[in-house]
Amino acid sequence: MILKVDNIELSYDGRIILDGIYLQAETGKLTGILGRNGSGKTSLLSIIYGTVSPKYKLIRLDEKPVTKKLYKTGLVAYLPQFSYLPKHLNLKQAFYLYDVSWEGFIKEFPSFKPLLKNKKDEISGGELRLIETYLILYIKVKIILLDEPFSGLSPLYIEKLKTIILKIKKEKILILTDHFYNDVLDIADTIYLCKDRNLKLIDNKEKLVEHGYLPLNVK
Numbered sequence: 001m002i003l004k005v006d007n008i009e010l011s012y013d014g015r016i017i018l019d020g021i022y023l024q025a026e027t028g029k030l031t032g033i034l035g036r037n038g039s040g041k042t043s044l045l046s047i048i049y050g051t052v053s054p055k056y057k058l059i060r061l062d063e064k065p066v067t068k069k070l071y072k073t074g075l076v077a078y079l080p081q082f083s084y085l086p087k088h089l090n091l092k093q094a095f096y097l098y099d100v101s102w103e104g105f106i107k108e109f110p111s112f113k114p115l116l117k118n119k120k121d122e123i124s125g126g127e128l129r130l131i132e133t134y135l136i137l138y139i140k141v142k143i144i145l146l147d148e149p150f151s152g153l154s155p156l157y158i159e160k161l162k163t164i165i166l167k168i169k170k171e172k173i174l175i176l177t178d179h180f181y182n183d184v185l186d187i188a189d190t191i192y193l194c195k196d197r198n199l200k201l202i203d204n205k206e207k208l209v210e211h212g213y214l215p216l217n218v219k
């Protein structure tokens, strides 16, 4: 499946945030979006998802224009920057609600086993972020949008999550944005830099320096 996002123009209060955006993402390839704070990455993901309405947009799936908001098609799941799980659910109930296997999760992350009956305010911020990201990755949809999945995670969990993302991307369209650029560069097949209201296709790390996203002395 190929997702094409084209011709997006978004303004807030008369200020143009995105203009003439083109992005292509496909099953089997991980698409990463990098960009400075405030460059418009979250806005773009929200436009694709359908919760932000720009002045113009054209979204196509396998060349067919999508006329509904994408989230209404049942094809897409979105990890927002904020926590989305309802407070009253424990983890067992949350995995049940999202139809994701707790046993599969425990196989990957055995240290979470004792947390089965805990609610979101009884686990750490990083643990919660990992669980919420994992749930989104395993929801039975074809398109996954992840806004800063690595934020708040310790290095070992980031590595584990990267392995899972690489597995998942084989059967889903996966678009992610994060400030952990080394991790994004490590696993993404296609990288876009969100800059000057537009997306620039990036083919190597040096380009990120040239575009002023990374400092000159970056490792």
Ligand SMILES: Nc1ncnc2c1ncn2[C@@H]1O[C@H](COP(=O)(O)OP(=O)(O)OP(=O)(O)O)[C@@H](O)[C@H]1O
Residues within 6 Å of the ligand: 012, 013, 017, 035, 036, 037, 038, 039, 040, 041, 042, 043, 044
């Ligand atoms: N609801 C809104 N009303 C007005 N301006 C907004 C709104 N949401 C975002 N903006 C502005 O739009 C610009 C893009 O914001 P966005 O959240 O998309 O950036 P971002 O690249 O995701 O940033 P970050 O990396 O900090 O999360 C910013 O200048 C922001 O202040």
